Amino acid sequence: MTKNLFRSAILIVSVALVGSAAAADCETTVEANDAMQYNTSEITVDQSCQEFTVHLKHVGKLPVASMGHNWVLSKTADVEAVSKDAIAAGAGDGYLKADDSRVIAHTKLLGGGEEDSVTFETSKLKSGEDYEFFCSFPGHHALMKGHLKF
Numbered sequence: 001m002t003k004n005l006f007r008s009a010i011l012i013v014s015v016a017l018v019g020s021a022a023a024a025d026c027e028t029t030v031e032a033n034d035a036m037q038y039n040t041s042e043i044t045v046d047q048s049c050q051e052f053t054v055h056l057k058h059v060g061k062l063p064v065a066s067m068g069h070n071w072v073l074s075k076t077a078d079v080e081a082v083s084k085d086a087i088a089a090g091a092g093d094g095y096l097k098a099d100d101s102r103v104i105a106h107t108k109l110l111g112g113g114e115e116d117s118v119t120f121e122t123s124k125l126k127s128g129e130d131y132e133f134f135c136s137f138p139g140h141h142a143l144m145k146g147h148l149k150f
């Protein structure tokens with residue numbers, strides 16, 4: 001009986017340690033493919049993170065000119081306007097308006113086989129605000145988007 005209790009205690013401590021390690025995970029990897037999709041529709045940023053890093057991998061084969069993907073983060077309320085200005089900015093600027101203050105973080109525009117990472121300070125995020133990430137390549141926003149929670 002005592003032995004079983006001891007084992008239970010060990011198990012609880014182990015679970016607690018694993019739990020805290022997971023909470024400190026301040027980065028995530030997002031994959032984008034030739035079918036105009038991200039492999040995730042939701043990212044949760046833990047409140048304990050000072051900085052958060054997103055690694056974007058384009059796992060497809062198509063070139064940036066026809067199937068370019070980036071990862072752009074803004075408030076959900078700003079997404080339409082940011083997306084519109086991004087298309088106006090054109091391919092030369094990687095389909096993103098230069099120094100757009102509504103953009104919290106973004107990666108480079110990638111072609112198949114490429115990857116890029118972006119790190120941002122979580123002090124730019126407000127708890128309870130609605131954030132969305134999306135691809136600003138023309139026509140991709142409708143399919144390539146997801147929510148970021150803080």
Ligand code: ZN
Binds near residue numbers: 070136140
């Ligand atoms: Zn895209």
